[in-house]
Amino acid sequence: MFLPFLLLQLCATVAAATNDNPKTVPCEASSFTNPVVPGAEVLSIKAEERRNFDIPAVPGLLEPVSDLNFCDVQIYLTHPGANDKVLVETWLPLTRGLWNDRFQATGGGGWATGMLDLSLGPAVAAGYAASSTDGGHSVDYFSADWTLNEDKSVNWDLLQNFGTRSLADMIHVGKSLTEQYYRQKPRYSYWNGCSQGGRQGYAIAQRYPDMLDGVLAAAPALRFPALTMSFLWPNLVMKETGTVVSNCEFNWFAAKALEECDIMDGAKDGVIGNPETCTFDPRSLVGQKLECSGIEIEVTEAVADVVRKVHEGPTTPYGSKVFPSLTYGTSLSTFVNATTNPDGTRTLNDPGLDVFARTILLRKSDKYNVTKLTTTEFWSLWAQTDEEYGWIMDGDNPELSAFRDAGAKLLSWHGTIDDIIPHKTTNKYRQRVERELGGAKAVDEFYRLFLAPGVKHCGFGDGAVPKDPLETLRDWVEKGEAPDTLAAETRNEAGELVTRNLCRYPRTPKYLGTGDVNKASSWGCVGTDEEEEVSKPGKTFRDEL
Structure with a gap:
């Protein structure tokens, strides 16, 4: 009897370990308590179960996403004195088995603080619990009308939401709801964004350095007003x-x-x-x-x-x-x-x-x-832009020591023929960080940049586009595998697959002289890893340009 008893005990232990928190709480508002959001008050919580949810393709931007099953939690919050009403929407894979134990905060684009469904869909399809926010204003990529009050004065509260505040709010809310729903904290938390979302990722690293484990920030609009x-x-x-x-x-x-x-x-x-x-x-x-x-x-x-x-x-x-x-x-x-x-x-x-x-x-x-x-008139407006709006909407502060000390990682890439945001803005920022924090090798420990030759804004062009940079970032954060190259691919005019391994900055690609030019194996990276002479302190980005 003794041996069967031990076997039963062992099976029970294994079952408990493998089914730790196997269920979720019901997908209804009463299942959630108000998340703690510093400087903000929760106005309402709404939760709705969604099954077989589809998001149609957006040509050149989003592949179709179908058959998603998730708990859609919408929280409205306000900042006392701001008279704002901010939506933070969080999608939680419906069952514990669909969740990959990770949280993803998603960025916006253009004049939109967040992209809502367009960013949440792909994240949930990949297994993430994910959040997006509207920043308290309309989701319009090409209009900034929301920045003005009825009397045409600037709505500084909404600009602050857009610049940084709503980004931190979204992360607080998303991580809290994730923990409540699955009854455990996410093992790792990430940022994912391009363009405006890229700027936001850098802003998170600079202003809220200990909130996330990894930041993926592509083609960042680091100096958005000046841009x-x-x-x-x-x-x-x-x-x-x-x-x-x-x-x-x-x-x-x-x-x-x-x-x-x-x-x-x-x-x-x-x-x-x-x-x-x-x-x-x-x-x-x-x-x-x-x-x-x-x-x-x-x-x-x-x-x-x-x-x-x-x-x-x-x-x-x-x-x-x-x-x-x-x-x-x-x-x-x-x-x-x-x-x-x-x-x-x-x-x-x-x-x-x-x-x-x-x-x-x-x-x-x-x-x-x-x-x-x-x-x-142009230079008068330029001076006004830098003086009045750079402080609230820029993401180019090179002081990343707190982010480094938190053990977080920043992975960034930028197309070299970006027709909206010059890739040189990211190059120059990286160089400033090197001067601030001990040179290229020291910075490579937590921040790596990859340039994508022939790639336009966040994609397109004739060059190879990063295939799955978020997965590369995860390997760096979770396994300590710092990337020297970034896998990328595209298709040429003949429909043939073209692959490349994008080079870690400041290295550049070089054809090896033999082999199919369409294959990554025929290319290498050239350049030096030696640190450049550190410039004298006090030299600014604007001086340098």
Whole structure:
């Protein structure tokens, strides 16, 4: 009898260990207590079970997600004195078996603090408990109308939510609900975002360094207000020089830059491996001819000079560069809206990208027209932007020692032909962190950056896009496997799979000279891991640019 008794006891012990917290609480509001959110009060909780939930595809942004089963918990909270009402929505995989023991906070995009369903769906499909927030305002990626009160004064409370506050609130709420629902804390917690979501990830690392175990932040809008002002630079150059260059012409120059610099990484693959080494000069094409709208156009010195100045990026009349430029080979169609007329003249149209200046700086002034903006007006608005709004919406503080000391990891990637946010902004930030915290090798212990040649904003382009960077971050956080490369892939025009291993910054890709150029095994990473000389303290990002 003694041996069977021991076996029964052993089986019971194993069963208890393998079925620890096997169930969840009911998916209803009464199952949850108000999460503790510093500086905020919970207004209401609503919980609803969702089964077989589908999210349709968003071309170029989201693959279709189907048959999701989760507990949808919506919490509204407010910040006393702010008169705001902020939604934090958390999706919890419906059963304990569907949950991967992890929590994911998700970022926004454009002028939206969060993307709600578009970010929650993929996270839950991957097994995460996940949260998103609207920051207390409309989820509109292209409008900043919510930043103004009815009297056109700035709503600073909503801007604070957008900048940082709602990000921390979302994490507090999401982690609390996850623990309540599954009756255990998430083993690990992560951030996942690109563009605005990338900026938010950096802001979390800087301002709330001990809230998460890992941050995945791609193509970050580190200096968001200044970035939006930089969108106006091409128009200003063309207006002030009196020379309008059409989108067709800009695209031609981009193709010529690719033609000249593609081979510099050792292979003609339709991608410039390291834009920093591309010495393309548009003035070398003066006299050549191209066709736009059926009209033959000859490249003049004036046209070439405009292209050069636009690619230099915002530069003061005294020659100081105040924001990184887009690399040659990058499309300018996002910023330029100029057409070629039947008589060969060009018309400069409003590109519609002056949301920040028109809405926040000028309070929707009817007198404002970006195509008529003067140099004096532009630099006046730029100064106002940095002075009044950088502190609340920027994410470029290089002091990451608290994040480092918390044992957290920051994984970031940026496409080198990003046509919205110049990848150089991320390069420069990384260099500042190195100066602050002991050099490249020391920073690599907790923060690694990967550049994606030929990739546009958060994806697209002809280059290989990171395949599963969040999984790479998890391996770094949970297994201590620091990544030297980042697996990426795309398909070329023929539909063939193209794979690459993106290089850890500052290394760059180089074709090995043999093998299929479409395969990652035919490429290596070149460069040095030696730390650069640490610059004197006190030099700022803006000084450096």
